[in-house]
Amino acid sequence: MKYNLVCGLEIHTELKTQSKMFCGCKNDPFGAKEPNIYTCPVCLGMPGALPVANRKAIEWTVKLGLFLDCQINLKSKFDRKNYFYPDLPKGYQISQYDLPFCFDGKVETDLGVVRINRIHLEEDTAKLLHQIVEGKKVTLIDFNRSSVPLVEIVTEPDIKTSEQAVVYAKKIREAVRLLGIGEADMQKGAMRLEANISLQTSEQAKRGELPNYKVEVKNINSFNFMKQAIEYEMKRQAALLDQGIVIKQETRGWNSEKGETFLQRSKENAADYRYFPDPDLPMIVLSQAQIDEWKAELPLSSEQEVKRWEKQYQIPVKYGQALIGKKEEIAWANELWQAAAQQNLSVAKLANYLVNKKINYSLNDKVVEVIKKFNQLTQVDEINQGDLKAIIKKTIDQFPTEVKRYQAGEKQLLGFFMGQIIKSAGKKLDAAQVNKILREELG
């Protein structure tokens, strides 16, 4: 291709604080059994209702920023972004304009560094449900999601390929989960992607110039769709540039069924949000000491944690990578490793059993229970060589047909014999030992 992709991402992700961003309502839009049960005058935008900022959400936003190598604004504020939409009860969204909590960060990916321009905190909107009620087309509003804390992470236009966009976005999801500040579930809409896509001509590249337009593709809800959308836009824009057409600044949507982007809004009718500082919320002043404290509480990155597991417990990296995930999962695994190591059990083997599903587990299981299961699987009863041989011989004698088939080359029958032997022994046997004798006997 004679054009270079110039792409930046805006990722929105909900925080899983106990209460909403600006009121005391429960923050659980996906767990709510009915619409509009987690609402109050504040998140319904009633006359006179006022917002009060959620401290935890601010702490988590700053921690995400620190984790992504950002600078932190010691003085920050919330601004009003004014626009009308039925899902926005106040007629404005409380967001951050010129003083976001975090700025100038970076994410290292195998495909190159992606610089972060800013991370800010805002509130989510209500959810519109388009339905037919009593034969009429109606739009219903569910305010359970109204004012749920929402973080927006904006990159510089550093992304050069659709693959890099995916790798970067996955890193952000991983960070949110490692920090334990959100589920970042894209299917539910807890994490949403927007890509700003433009193409740079070779002349512009030579002069070190960026393209003079960008096309924003909004509300993408999977990594795969984002990849497709970027690739679609690259083709579409290249074709336009080839014809000498000047591409206009515009916002497009993604139609996943057709695999196409479609025009939503052009720059000419772009909204003027009339940002101004929210007079209901005083400026937020953070101390360097507070930031240092939060920095000290940050978890290791997943690579670092996997390396630590390898070094400390000899857990192979591929097993570590398979087991690493959310903050809760890491905490649970570390507790398990520690308990196993104390009992001089092989942590690496335990990890193997978990990855290969020899032990079924969930995070609700107590680690002692998991260790018990592991012990049951690995411990063997005492049995002398002669007795074991006799059991094996006796068992294979019962299955002459299978023996013949095995000898004719159906080596997978070994598992069948193993099972039969263990069954008839009625004891825990050392699988490796049985395997060895069985092979000798079967010839």
Add this chain to the structure above:
Amino acid sequence: MKLNQLTLTQAMAGVKKKKFSGKEIFEACLAEIEVKNKDLNAYLTINSEKSYKSHNKPFYGLPLAIKDNYCINEVETTASSAVLTGFKPPYDATVIAKLRQSGFSFLGKTNMDAWAHGSSTETSDFGPTRNPRNLAHAPGGSSGGSAAAVAADLCVAALGSETGGSIRQPAAWCGCVGFRPSYGRASRYGVAAMASSTDTPGFLTKTVADVALITPCICGLDPLDATSSPEVFPNLINQMKKDLKGKKIGFLYLDIKGMEKTRAYYERVWQDLEKLGAKVEKVKARDPREAIGVYTVVQRSEVSSNLGRYDGIRYGQGREKFGAEAKRRIMLGTFLLSQGYADKYYWQAQKVRTLFMQDFERLFTQYDALVSPVSPTLAKKLGCSEESAMFGELEDIFVEPSAICGLPSASVPCYHDKKSNLYLGLNIMAPMHQEEIVMQVASAYEAGTNWNHWAVVERGDHEI
């Protein structure tokens, strides 16, 4: 004397001595409302007698009038706008909850300029309120219904709210006392927002002593209002009837154009303050006309955003119900915040606002308190606001500088025009969070003069 004519101080004393009950006062007020409200239109909503609840201490169910921009659970709250006709909020404003806890009852909701946009109560969608001192005149506004209810003895005291001068100016025009504590002292939670950075709950009362009794009930940190102040509220009752010996008072705005007709009366106030022991000097402050500019820009900008929620989707009526004044303010505010203009207007106004704060800080290094006229004129005739779209701002020229700075201030009667039966008010201002200084000057002035007829009766002094 009828029970509805009692000051809060008298009512408290009488109920304590079991001379009469809170319920009897409540009923006396209802009876008076029945007689007078038709002419005055001070109340929009009147609670039936049934709604009286026999409250106990400390205020025995004494009856208050509540400005219609305060949410009361299940009571129609419209801020005098047809947009909110029929809206019954599902919650109490913090201030209302606090007044309930203090044992007050509510007689009803009072008329105001729609959304508090105005200084005459004429922009109400439910008709203007008349000035009880002279029915041909406006009561001022936006808390005009509350001021009229107090002046006509249709309540013991009334809750109002001030953004630019909406307590002090109607108090002056109706000849009662108005007091706004510092911005952030009383929670704004549950008060339909006008200009959030300036909105301040406060009271219209019969005497300064009544202010001292009732204001602490609504003040204090509110976890539901992030702008409410955590600072301890001063004891106001201790400030009553002290003299002004050794106090330095600066007199502002006497030489401003438009003061020709009333200047002489304020010069007499000056003399009275000096008789009470104060050292009074004429001082030059920042031109108050600049404050009108600041106030207009900031307030319109905030209004345009605050009224965005009345989109007709969830409650109330459609947007077509907005009156002309609200539409004007929304349009101007929308323009002022627009890209390319926000720097020129909104941010410039905020800078000048800071200059006003600095100017007051400077003045308060030289003076304990500042005083000025509240309004350049006596109450104007009904229909006065039709003359100009900037009516409110021009009327509030002397109170807007302190309002944009959030300073505690009061208006007390300081002249009575026998011919028209109308009053002038004295604006008393103190540094941020020093309400006790306002009280000190206000109570000494009230005690040392005979302009407040309730105070005169209360001290058993001669009639006016």
